[in-house]
Amino acid sequence: MTQITPPRLRLRRPDDWHLHLRDGAMLDATAPYSAGFGRALVMPNLVPPVTTSAAAAAYRERILAALPKGAAMQPQMTLYLTEGTDPADVTAGHADGIVRAVKLYPAGATTNSASGVRDFDKVRPVLEAMAAAGVPLCVHGEVTDPAVDIFDREAVFLDRVLEPVRRATPGLRVVLEHVTTREGVDYVRSGGPDLAGTITVHHLAINRNAMLAGGIRPHYYCLPILKREVHREALIEAATGGETQFFLGTDSAPHPDHAKQSACGCAGCFTAPITMPLLAELFERADALPRLEGFASLHGAAFYGLPPAEDHITLVRRGEPLVPPGRIDAGEETVTVFDPGFPIHWHHEEA
Numbered sequence: 001m002t003q004i005t006p007p008r009l010r011l012r013r014p015d016d017w018h019l020h021l022r023d024g025a026m027l028d029a030t031a032p033y034s035a036g037f038g039r040a041l042v043m044p045n046l047v048p049p050v051t052t053s054a055a056a057a058a059y060r061e062r063i064l065a066a067l068p069k070g071a072a073m074q075p076q077m078t079l080y081l082t083e084g085t086d087p088a089d090v091t092a093g094h095a096d097g098i099v100r101a102v103k104l105y106p107a108g109a110t111t112n113s114a115s116g117v118r119d120f121d122k123v124r125p126v127l128e129a130m131a132a133a134g135v136p137l138c139v140h141g142e143v144t145d146p147a148v149d150i151f152d153r154e155a156v157f158l159d160r161v162l163e164p165v166r167r168a169t170p171g172l173r174v175v176l177e178h179v180t181t182r183e184g185v186d187y188v189r190s191g192g193p194d195l196a197g198t199i200t201v202h203h204l205a206i207n208r209n210a211m212l213a214g215g216i217r218p219h220y221y222c223l224p225i226l227k228r229e230v231h232r233e234a235l236i237e238a239a240t241g242g243e244t245q246f247f248l249g250t251d252s253a254p255h256p257d258h259a260k261q262s263a264c265g266c267a268g269c270f271t272a273p274i275t276m277p278l279l280a281e282l283f284e285r286a287d288a289l290p291r292l293e294g295f296a297s298l299h300g301a302a303f304y305g306l307p308p309a310e311d312h313i314t315l316v317r318r319g320e321p322l323v324p325p326g327r328i329d330a331g332e333e334t335v336t337v338f339d340p341g342f343p344i345h346w347h348h349e350e351a
């Protein structure tokens with residue numbers, strides 16, 4: 001990466017290793033905001049979920065059709081792990097280049113996770129086949145036990161579920177998705193080359209006060225839930241420190257405004273329109289701009305065994321702040337764009 005005299009930053013085209021694109025009108029409306037990423041690992045929690053290689057191939061075609069002509073994005077597909085997943089379909093889909101990874105949602109942990117895993121013994125054969133074939137398991141790392149406080153669900157998951165699963169399946173490559181705690185950061189750090197963690201921009205930008213102090217902010221509600229400032233600081237250290245086991249997975253997760261601004265609002269932040277400018281702002285604050293390329297463009301590709309992008313993007317720092325759309329239209333719906341609550345001075349340089 002070259003940092004030409006500030007305020008310009010040129011880096012290899014970034015990848016987004018955790019992205020929700022949805023389907024239908026929502027897909028058409030939101031995919032263009034992620035079109036400038038290179039590889040995008042697309043989550044399978046549609047209704048119904050993407051559970052087979054054939055369904056993943058069909059979804060990939062719908063995504064390609066929703067992207068603008070000439071878009072850089074190469075969608076990387078995931079399969080939603082259920083207790084009925086066929087190991088042979090996973091390994092064949094991976095060998096055919098359709099399936100990049102398999103996604104584990106503990107049943108009931110998050111949006112559209114009802115078909116997820118309840119009994120981990122039932123998925124052991126799939127996990128063993130994945131370990132043998134080198135197919136990574138991407139994990140929503142939260143327990144669903146109602147007795148566990150929502151702010152502790154990630155930390156408890158590491159001990160109760162992830163560590164036993166990894167011990168029982170040597171060689172299984174695992175990505176702890178959207179790490180939100182100091183405990184998660186420490187766990188990924190100590191996990192060796194088969195373990196990595198993605199970090200979102202919203203968990204880097206704000207802590208739980210932003211969601212709850214001075215009024216309840218439904219557009220900051222996501223899962224895993226925002227945590228205390230000490231945890232945000234641990235995430236900043238992990239993301240900006242150049243450690244190769246941490247990389248960008250935005251978890252940009254659009255929902256219609258009426259579903260978020262509700263007495264029972266759903267979880268997810270739509271960050272895609274501002275991801276790279278906001279990341280640059282945060283890396284600049286941490287005096288770590290030269291390490292943005294590793295986090296956003298290099299570490300993830302290396303974990304997935306892919307070459308770095310050959311083309312580049314340029315970000316430029318301007319006096320005037322970025323003015324993102326406050327909300328976008330998606331068919332009959334609107335979707336509010338994530339606003340960190342502070343000015344972002346970085347912009348994508350127009351080509």
Ligand SMILES: NC(=O)N[C@@H](CC(=O)O)C(=O)O
Nearest residue numbers: 020110111222223253267268
């Ligand atoms: N992160 C979220 O709050 N929501 C995601 C699901 C997920 O990634 O857990 C969604 O699909 O809306």
Ligand SMILES: [Zn+2]
Nearest residue numbers: 110140223224
């Ligand atoms: Zn999740």
Ligand SMILES: [Zn+2]
Nearest residue numbers: 020043251253
């Ligand atoms: Zn997600």
